[in-house]
Amino acid sequence: MDVRCTINGKRAILSGSEDERLRDVLYRSGYSSVRDSDDREGFAGSDTIVFRGRLAYSNLIMLYQADGAEIRTAEGLLSGRETNDVQDAMIAAGIVQSAYNAPAAALILTWLLERNPEPSKDDVKEALSGIFIRDAGYEHYYLAIKLVEEKRKHGRYISEIAPSFRPSLRVVGKPEPKIDGKALVSGERLFVEDRVESGACILHVLRSPFAHAFIRSIDVSKALEVDGVVDIITAFDCPDVYYMQAGQGNPEPSPYDRRLLNRKVRHVGDRVAAIIARDAESADKAAALISVAYDPIEPVFTVEEAMAEGAPLVHDGIVEYVSGAPADLDEYNKGADEREEKVIYQFPLHGDIRHNIAAGAHGGIGDIEKGFAEADAVVDSTYQTSQPQCTPLEPHVCYGHIEGGRLVLNCSTQVPYHVRRIVARICQIPENKVHVIKERVGGGYGSKQDVLVEDLLGYAVWRTGKPIYYRNTRAEEFYANSTRHPMRIRVKMGGKKDGTITAIYMDVRANTGPYGNHCLTVPMNASSKTLPIFRVENMYYDLLTYYTNIPPTGAYQGYGAPKGYFAIISAMGELAMKLGIDPLDMARKNIVEEGYMLEILRGLGEGREGAVVPVGSCGLREALDKGAEMIGWGKKDAAEDPDWKIGKGFAMIQQGSGLPGLDHSNAQVKLLTDGTLIVLSGGADLGTGLDTISAKLASEVLKVPMDRISVISGDTDSCLFDTGAYASSGTYFSGNASLNAAKDLMKKILHEASLQMGKPEDELAVEYPGIVVARSGERLTYAELSHAATSGTGRGQLVGTGSFSTENFAVPYGAHFAEVAVNIRTGEIKVLKFYALQDAGTPINPELALCQMYGAVMKSIGHTLYEDLVLDKDGRCLTTTFTDYGVPMIEEAPEDFRSVLIDVNDQYGPFGAKSISEIACNGAAPAIAMAIADATGVWVRSWPITPEKILKGLGRI
């Protein structure tokens, strides 16, 4: 049907079927700002439009209902290509990050300001009540509104957007518009879905209804007869290639324990068949006609079940080692089940699949028993974390086609080069036949480090030669994607009455689910990112990771550190309570400081011996002191209502900046013929502003304005190799590569200028904005220099190349403080205040850094209090929508919420920078748990901390 309506003030005709959702019709009609994050749940708000004057979810409107309607989308906010003042303020405030629903947010705020030019905080909260922001939190939305008001009233922004650092630098450490901010907030076609060509096929995955079963046979004959079905791939005709989806550096510290499709399914939702069809309807029909004969096996879901004697084995095939095979491997393999897939370790991870153990590690320093013997008190508690899901607003998605005999993949990934390697391996083709283009990523948070859809889509395209599109449903994101590894962490901690911690022992039992993605590295982080913050002589950890039949796990911002911190800081709080001393005093007495030699690192290498290094730049004590002052530590507050009890808690935290010794980044900076620059970075900007960092670094070194620099990143054809954006590596590794490339180009510019100007290099200097100046006063602009270099008699275009690898650590530190109110009658919990203080070295993009801290804390508050992926007794996920799962929205944000950047200059990071956002996931759980204990005396030792658990702790139920 054709529907006549008005869109953004102009008459329009929308065509489609009567019951088609308006969102789909609008997107198809070119309004690409109207996106879908929730499959018509009516939750995330990416599909928000103004419909007949009111905010509405366009997914919940059918086409016929739009007849005669006045519709507004974010496209209507633009004047030509110019963004409106609300969009500009959003960019300035730093909230345009992964930006999948940033255009919708801009529309909402514009609508609000039209109705109410001076909205209160509550008005803003109300307007944003129906939009889910995962990346940047909500705090700077209030700031954006304020900036708009100021600009309208005074012609300029008056409020401080973010503090500035390093006065001698022009752009590094200063709030500067993100270079892709305008494109993102405008709703430009920047995401994978925007690349899909008309007529492309779709990929549909038939998934297992069983948590654990052998596939005896699959009959696809009837399905193949369905019109529109192009091909069906099953375990019986897919490549016999083993690999790992974790998206880690090669060789991976995760076992190759899967093929594209396996003869044994290991979780509800595991792949059974891949249907390639002309349209979704054909694929659905085909899926219903595929006949699968399963032999179900008893599943295991928890660590306890997996470790039980005689437990069903999730993997029981042949084990192989690429290197370091144990001497008794043949004996070990004698009992292997021939029906099972292999498990291939690249090097020993101390796994024992015959006991469901995927990986193990242990290590420590000192004499742990001696330490406990010296203690005046010892606590020994066990903490359980849950299985939070990253919930990026853009689900996992991939589009591929063949071009010139090569496989071209448009990806939303954190690891384009690992995607290239893994897909090439699966397709059994060399890497030069694969071109991966990282598009804008609508939220990653770790889950797009895992190569979860590109593997199957890539092979399907290569096999069929067809252009194919795949996108996870929101439900698939929950049950067939990746999640945090649930962990059971026992912490034994001893201390003296003076607050000295004498010994710490951690026993980490992690649940990796059906496959071993990150089975060593994520659980290792529970210890490797926590123990090194303590100046304690006796520390030891044991780690075992178990296979089970829960939905897959993988990387998630913070890796295992948020869980480790929940356990170890809670234990410290419990110990302090037992000793009758202030936990903050205990923290101050036992934290590391700059120069302290981290002997503990020797036993914390991930599958290898770790390097012992001293603590580098460290703002930890300052963060603790400042946070304590801000929150009024030691002052007991009381609510007027006696049912509500108020308490305070804190956590000191650290993370890393990439993986020294493992990560590697490369970049190039090209001088164009007009003197402008293009940075080619291997780094994958996930919306966090890495491209802006690359541009700023080039701008500082080469002394050119930001608008003369463009950045291309994450394109495996155009850009040089980079291990990818994970483990907080972006700023430190990819940033340093860009910095080195810029420095290299500067050397070449001076050399070329010397030849062109006839002056020695040591008599030349570069001045802003890109002018070579000789001591004698002669001047040569970059444009002049480059033009001559590329002329018929020139020496060629100037290109700087830089790489970065290091053994040096640039560790960010911080302290998070929480104040909560707990209702002892109902168990309700309110986070009243949250202060996140972090040392990020020199925050290159301070406004983006602050917002990433807010976003990470909100995720962490979500994991702590609300989010819960629940399975039934058969392993079926019961929480396949946002509502069921329970993510935090603006209403859940603490009323008093502040992020503070501690000014520390790091010796190794680019211009002193360290990482920012992963660490911010580490503090909320322990700080809130401690605050609840302070308020009620109840330590809740499992996620999520629910009212019900508090009431149980209080003995009310």
Place this chain on the structure above:
Amino acid sequence: MRIFHPLSLEEAVAIREHEKDSCYLSGGTAVLSLSGGVEASAVVDISALVDSSISRDGKHIAIGGGATLEAIASGPVPAFIREAARYCASLQLRSQATIGGNIALRRFDSFLIPSLYAASAVLTVVTDDGRKDIAIEEYVRDRGSISIIERVTIEEAEGESRRIGRASHSHAAIIAARSGSRYCYEASGSGVAFGDRDSWKDIDFRDDLTGSAEYKRYIASVIFEEAR
């Protein structure tokens, strides 16, 4: 999905009589939502037929069945009903969802049913046998009814409404309201009870995503306790 566009409420009821696998479409936030719990192959669109006004005559307040939750949240209704409308935490949803739809779904975490019961709500419904007025609890109990809520009439009243849930947008474990001696309790996944302060005891509490039966039973028992 087949869509019917009746010209009157009576015609709408008649269509539903014949189309067994059908439902009414008012605001659409449940019917069109994948997680709305409504499954039907046909919808009967009554959105243009149902009055959406809110009017007041002395102590009597008449709310059209098509009034949105947002209109109620800011309308001339008792404060505890305004608050209850806001239990639908999304402005977008509140701007689309209607009072008629919210009642008709008869969910055990309905935003409005407890408060409307507390306010002695009487529903004017259109049935296949004409219009009639029935008490809200009667309508809720008759789960098979296909009548259309044309109007909700309440009395001005002092009251209190409570929602206990983990997060603003997650399912509530308990929603309850009271006014005078009229109490109503809803327990997620369990049931709804109308009556006096102890009427929560009539609910067969069940475990679900919002918490255990034991937890919900406890909350229902204390939700209207005065602060200690």
